[in-house]
Amino acid sequence: GENVEQHPSTLSVQEGDSAVIKCTYSDSASNYFPWYKQELGKRPQLIIDIRSNVGEKKDQRIAVTLNKTAKHFSLHITETQPEDSAVYFCAAKAGGGADGLTFGKGTHLIIQP
Amino acid sequence: DAGITQSPRYKITETGRQVTLMCHQTWSHSYMFWYRQDLGHGLRLIYYSAAADITDKGEVPDGYVVSRSKTENFPLTLESATRSQTSVYFCASGALGNEQFFGPGTRLTVL
Numbered sequence: 001g002e003n004v005e006q007h008p009s010t011l012s013v014q015e016g017d018s019a020v021i022k023c024t025y026s027d028s029a030s031n032y033f034p035w036y037k038q039e040l041g042k043r044p045q046l047i048i049d050i051r052s053n054v055g056e057k058k059d060q061r062i063a064v065t066l067n068k069t070a071k072h073f074s075l076h077i078t079e080t081q082p083e084d085s086a087v088y089f090c091a092a093k094a095g096g097g098a099d100g101l102t103f104g105k106g107t108h109l110i111i112q113p
Numbered sequence: 114d115a116g117i118t119q120s121p122r123y124k125i126t127e128t129g130r131q132v133t134l135m136c137h138q139t140w141s142h143s144y145m146f147w148y149r150q151d152l153g154h155g156l157r158l159i160y161y162s163a164a165a166d167i168t169d170k171g172e173v174p175d176g177y178v179v180s181r182s183k184t185e186n187f188p189l190t191l192e193s194a195t196r197s198q199t200s201v202y203f204c205a206s207g208a209l210g211n212e213q214f215f216g217p218g219t220r221l222t223v224l
Contacts, residue, residue: 001172032211043203043215044156051211089155093211100146100158100171101213 002027004092006104014112019080021107023090024072030092033066033073034101038087047088048075077109085111116140119204119216127224132191134219136204144207145187147171147179149200150218156203162187194223 003026031052036044091101117138147159158171160179207213
């Protein structure tokens with residue numbers, strides 16, 4: 001089955017700086033890669049996703065890049081703000097809508113004032 | 114987010130008891146999923162369903178049973194709860210576009 005590795009497990013950055021979280025996956029059939037943000041005691045919230053036919057996607061301060069050859073994808077957050085502090089999860093999925101997501105173990109992003 | 118709900122939000126039970134966690138969505142999504150979240154393991158898929166009466170096992174299905182008689186409901190039953198099933202359980206739903214949207218979660222403690 002699919003295996004998703006996520007690094008780092010904790011990331012501390014100064015407010016206003018950029019943050020990068022990296023994930024690798026093992027199944028070359030995976031074609032959908034979402035990122036979720038989870039605040040303490042809350043549900044995971046989908047913040048951005050990318051499909052295998054696209055190399056990069058941006059949404060305001062958030063961007064995701066995908067390298068299919070190397071089987072890795074990354075989340076980039078620019079101009080970080082205190083409200084960006086949360087746990088971020090990457091995930092991967094192969095096939096159509098019926099398959100579940102395989103998640104990385106999460107990155108605790110801390111924004112230092 | 115109000116489109117997917119879970120109940121109860123908190124549950125304490127004892128080892129050996131049967132427990133059912135409910136999940137209801139109003140989006141008419143075909144696909145529904147159950148995940149458990151544990152420290153150090155992230156989110157792991159328990160069961161999923163492509164449509165009413167169609168269910169399949171995920172990564173960690175042992176000790177759990179699901180059913181889906183109606184598109185909008187996807188209950189998860191722990192037939193005989195064990196301490197290792199203490200966790201936060203999230204239900205999710207999605208349409209054909211792959212996006213999955215999570216419910217608020219149920220925090221289950223098995224004593």
